Amino acid sequence: MRNDLILIAAVDRNWGIGKDNQLLRPIPEDLKRFRELTCGNLIIVGRKTLESFKDKKPLPDRLNVVLTRDRGYTCQGAVMVHDLDELAKAIEGFPGEVYLCGGETVYRQLLRYCSRALITQIDEAYPADNFIDNLDTLPDWEKTHVGEWQTSKVNVRFRYVDYERRGS
Numbered sequence: 001m002r003n004d005l006i007l008i009a010a011v012d013r014n015w016g017i018g019k020d021n022q023l024l025r026p027i028p029e030d031l032k033r034f035r036e037l038t039c040g041n042l043i044i045v046g047r048k049t050l051e052s053f054k055d056k057k058p059l060p061d062r063l064n065v066v067l068t069r070d071r072g073y074t075c076q077g078a079v080m081v082h083d084l085d086e087l088a089k090a091i092e093g094f095p096g097e098v099y100l101c102g103g104e105t106v107y108r109q110l111l112r113y114c115s116r117a118l119i120t121q122i123d124e125a126y127p128a129d130n131f132i133d134n135l136d137t138l139p140d141w142e143k144t145h146v147g148e149w150q151t152s153k154v155n156v157r158f159r160y161v162d163y164e165r166r167g168s
Ligand SMILES: NC(=O)c1ccc[n+]([C@@H]2O[C@H](COP(=O)([O-])OP(=O)(O)OC[C@H]3O[C@@H](n4cnc5c(N)ncnc54)[C@H](OP(=O)(O)O)[C@@H]3O)[C@@H](O)[C@H]2O)c1
Pocket: 008, 009, 010, 011, 016, 017, 018, 019, 020, 021, 022, 023, 024, 045, 046, 047, 048, 049, 050, 052, 067, 068, 069, 070, 073, 081, 082, 083, 084, 101, 102, 103, 104, 105, 106, 107, 109, 130
């Protein structure tokens, strides 16, 4: 597996990422940044995250690679892979950036192959049923940039925090 994946996620104060297969609090400015970063590149998502997208359709203008164990599952416009070996083959040699876009099960399995993490911290604590590890507690990750707190037009505070794997 290539080991230069870029994890991208929006987390709340508890590193919650979702509830009932939806984002905790969509932030338009953050979704715009996500679109700008990932367009023209490759995104990896789990089947449940794919189904959380509008009309359960892949995101436009980028290569969507979807993990599912269901070999009968199809989705027009997306590449299906059924285990991590198939995933490795599907993303090897992709000339652009490869973004790891969740959800929880996919982040957990593939964090070890990430070299960077782009975290949007939301300054709220929401009820959540999906979480990722707090990167501040993991010794092999270091914070490389902490953005200023901003207030979204939906009236929540958020900031962008970047991490790198030590030694990568
Ligand atoms: N805050 C954020 O930035 C962010 C980003 C993305 C998602 N989310 C949230 O995360 C939540 C979804 O996370 P989740 O953990 O429930 O689901 P998920 O990771 O999106 O999808 C899980 C599914 O992926 C497939 N899968 C996982 N590992 C696999 C493997 N090794 N081989 C083959 N298939 C594999 C399986 O699909 P099958 O069941 O089809 O086999 C599994 O059920 C939602 O609330 C979503 O909104 C948040």
